[in-house]
Amino acid sequence: MESLKLRAEHLEVLIHAIRADGYQLYGPLLDNGAITYGEIGTASDLPQGWTDEQEGGQYRLKRRADKAYFGYAVGPHSWKQYLQLPRRPVWKASNSGGDLQILEIEEAPVKLAFLGVRSCELHGIAIQDRVFSQGNYSNESYTRRRAELFTIALECTTAADTCFCMSMNTGPYVRLPSDLILTEVVNSDTHFLLIRSGSPEGEAILKQLPTEIATKTDLKQAIEAVDQTAQKMRSGPRNFDSSDLKELLYRNYDSPIWDKVAERCLSCANCTMACPTCFCSTVEDSTDLTGTKAERWERWDSCFTADLSHLSGGPVRADTRTQYRQWMTHKLATWYDQFDSSGCVGCGRCITWCPVGIDITEEVQNIRAQEKP
Amino acid sequence: MKNIASLLHEHPFFHGLSGGDLNFLATCAENSRYKEGEYLAKESAPANHFFLIRSGRVAVETFVPNHGPLCLMTLQDGDIFGWSWLYPPYLTAFDARALSPVRCLRLGGKCLREKCESEPRLGFELMKRFARIATERLQAARIQLLDVYGPHPSQNPVQRRPHL
Amino acid sequence: MWRIERRHEEFPGTVTLALRREGHLEVPALPGQFNMLYAFGAGEVAISLSGPSAPSSDPLIHTIKSQGFATQALCRLPVGAQLGVRGPFGHGWPMLDGSHRPLVIIAGGLGLAPLRPLIYRFLQGQLPARSLQVFYGARRPQEMLYREELPAWGKSFELVTSVDHADTNWNGHVGVITDPLRVSAVNVKEALVLLCGPEIMMRFCIQVLRHKGVPASSIYLSMERNMKCAIGLCGHCQWGPHLVCRDGPVFCYQDVCKWFQINGL
Known part of the structure; x- marks a missing residue:
């Protein structure tokens, strides 16, 4: 089968085709000094020519020497904000004259499209799918929003220092299904996006685009760009063997490392907000002043709040030590028992956005080192 | 009519003791009965006896001013009561009152003490049995202090160790 | 909608409510399962079924201790008041087979x-x-x-x-x-x-x-953990590898003894 490429200046056509198909298109844009996700109207909304520098507790935007559209890694946002809404009304209730009525709030159907979904993020969505849609019960809001989702995936040609998808086997090559898959190639001679479809919907869009047949050189350049990303992570300090994480953490509930992390961790919950798979939520019930109308809202919650584990006598996990242990052990170990996969996709957001730079990969190594006699 | 040694042997406290030891101890023991409401022992009175309850129920109580008697624990068949005869000043710590007709074996404290002194092997055997029961009672008292069914077990003023 | 048919105060602060839903007869709850009870505007809380003994047309019985905001509101509801019920949820007590164990x-x-x-x-x-x-x-x-x-x-x-x-x-x-x-x-x-x-x-x-x-x-x-959604989606009742609402609340000790010994889990 022939490989196709889309010249960079034709990215606009892709964006237009998707929007013309009735999709609300979201993608990366510059906002508040970071590359976040938001609604995309044209290619000029994209952070072209920008990149990011990331380390534990650090994030800086930098100008690139080229005009790459996707020459950066993941930012503080993840796609979950569009699928598992940060805050949403669940139902309204009325109580007039002792007659209680509960009215479920049906969201209007929405067709979402995500532009620039990294492989780790596809894994993140797949993990949330297992949590929200594949058990005995499902989160209806998530499932409906997810059902019509159109993804334009992206093979990473840039990795931040905090990226460790290689260790978690979630990237940078796109292996999970996606409607369209892009690989950006940019150098002094050329700037194009290798493009392939992974679904009939993707194929239908692809057919509308002014694609060209990719040459062997084009293909080679694209493969090399992604290989180079993989190589960077493989040789970086955050490369580790994740095959025994469940057993490692199950053995180490009493590790003194938890006390050490607790000395630094602020229980601020940033990691759980930035994480593409963290799914904890809570509900808030309220009434109006007349006491006849009530509402229930669902919003994101975090295992770093004492309220999450609150029982009548007090919270089960009241201190930072047990909260961090819960978060990390859930992510890397108990998730396997609950949902048949790791809860971590190696995107590195929790490292970058931790205000004190706590690094999950470093803590894994600390626990492992502590264990050795 | 069973002799005292075989009655002693029937009580869990003496299970597994040799016939020789039981006969040796039997000379300290007598069979006794209490009517409902009668006291087996009174707080601060000389601790003359070690009790083995064969049947019936006994309340261990203390009198609280402005409240009346407060029950600390209840004892029943197979339980023992009273070891204040073991050490000076040989005074009973709490009241023990029969909640129902009680049949028990009563061993003279002084007699038992002297036998243990003269036969340290047997003395140590009995000490281990006392220690175990005292430990169980201590553990039970600690759990009671936790007030586990109360609204805030964690706020009970029991000294808590971290990671207990 | 469910209505309180009977209300009995067990002792101050703890009440037993009998709930019935008009027009519905089948109540397929098993001993050990729980329902989520909603008091209007105050919130929702997981309460186990304290009766009846089997799926039947008898009212649902719930015994509630007034502790938090939602349970306080539930305990205050009078006979005839309406409340929300979701459930039953979770795995109940093991059903005895024909072996007639004690x-x-x-x-x-x-x-x-x-x-x-x-x-x-x-x-x-x-x-x-x-x-x-x-x-x-x-x-x-x-x-x-x-x-x-x-x-x-x-x-x-x-x-x-x-x-x-x-x-x-x-x-x-x-x-x-x-x-x-x-x-x-x-x-x-x-x-x-x-x-x-x-x-x-x-x-x-x-x-x-x-x-x-x-x-x-x-x-x-x-097991008791904070159960919010009751359907394994909200993450509140995490207990080691288990979600108590989904995998419990009743567990066989053999399966959970490792987790039972870990403090602050």
Whole structure:
């Protein structure tokens, strides 16, 4: 089968085709000094020519020497904000004259499209799918929003220092299904996006685009760009063997490392907000002043709040030590028992956005080192 | 009519003791009965006896001013009561009152003490049995202090160790 | 919509509500399962079913202790008031097969509530158990559940009650429930033991049971964690590898003993 490429200046056509198909298109844009996700109207909304520098507790935007559209890694946002809404009304209730009525709030159907979904993020969505849609019960809001989702995936040609998808086997090559898959190639001679479809919907869009047949050189350049990303992570300090994480953490509930992390961790919950798979939520019930109308809202919650584990006598996990242990052990170990996969996709957001730079990969190594006699 | 040694042997406290030891101890023991409401022992009175309850129920109580008697624990068949005869000043710590007709074996404290002194092997055997029961009672008292069914077990003023 | 058909105050701060939904007869709840009860505007809380004994057209019975915002609101509701009910959820007590094992129930405080449907079933001759022993511990005699039913229960099976504190009017045990449990004659080889109460009380009872020789596979317990959504989606009731609402609340001790020993989990 022939490989196709889309010249960079034709990215606009892709964006237009998707929007013309009735999709609300979201993608990366510059906002508040970071590359976040938001609604995309044209290619000029994209952070072209920008990149990011990331380390534990650090994030800086930098100008690139080229005009790459996707020459950066993941930012503080993840796609979950569009699928598992940060805050949403669940139902309204009325109580007039002792007659209680509960009215479920049906969201209007929405067709979402995500532009620039990294492989780790596809894994993140797949993990949330297992949590929200594949058990005995499902989160209806998530499932409906997810059902019509159109993804334009992206093979990473840039990795931040905090990226460790290689260790978690979630990237940078796109292996999970996606409607369209892009690989950006940019150098002094050329700037194009290798493009392939992974679904009939993707194929239908692809057919509308002014694609060209990719040459062997084009293909080679694209493969090399992604290989180079993989190589960077493989040789970086955050490369580790994740095959025994469940057993490692199950053995180490009493590790003194938890006390050490607790000395630094602020229980601020940033990691759980930035994480593409963290799914904890809570509900808030309220009434109006007349006491006849009530509402229930669902919003994101975090295992770093004492309220999450609150029982009548007090919270089960009241201190930072047990909260961090819960978060990390859930992510890397108990998730396997609950949902048949790791809860971590190696995107590195929790490292970058931790205000004190706590690094999950470093803590894994600390626990492992502590264990050795 | 069973002799005292075989009655002693029937009580869990003496299970597994040799016939020789039981006969040796039997000379300290007598069979006794209490009517409902009668006291087996009174707080601060000389601790003359070690009790083995064969049947019936006994309340261990203390009198609280402005409240009346407060029950600390209840004892029943197979339980023992009273070891204040073991050490000076040989005074009973709490009241023990029969909640129902009680049949028990009563061993003279002084007699038992002297036998243990003269036969340290047997003395140590009995000490281990006392220690175990005292430990169980201590553990039970600690759990009671936790007030586990109360609204805030964690706020009970029991000294808590971290990671207990 | 569900309506309160009867309301009974067990003791100050704890009420038992009988709930009925007009036009609905089938209530497919099993002993040990729970419902989410919603008090208008105040919130929702997981409450186990304390009756009836089997799926039937009888009203749902819930025993609620007034503790937080939602339970306070539920406890205040009068007869005739409406409330929201979602459920039933979770895995209940293991159903006895035809082996007619002796059944031992150990309950502490409010923990008697989710076990009462099984007791009812035994009294109705519908439980394939050879015998029933019930150990029930509470704080004070005045804070025991179902006090008016206890005398009849005591005539039908071995019922041992114990309270932590009592004045001289109380005729039962004073002390912790582990004391009578320790000295009781339990058929340790065959008995199926069901436990529900404060986690700390269950821990001490399990120590005694294991010491007596009851296998871990014969002990079942009902865990309490903060259950918010009740359907495994909100993450509140995480307990090691388990989501208590989804995988429990009743667990076999053998399957969870590792997690049961970890503090702050």
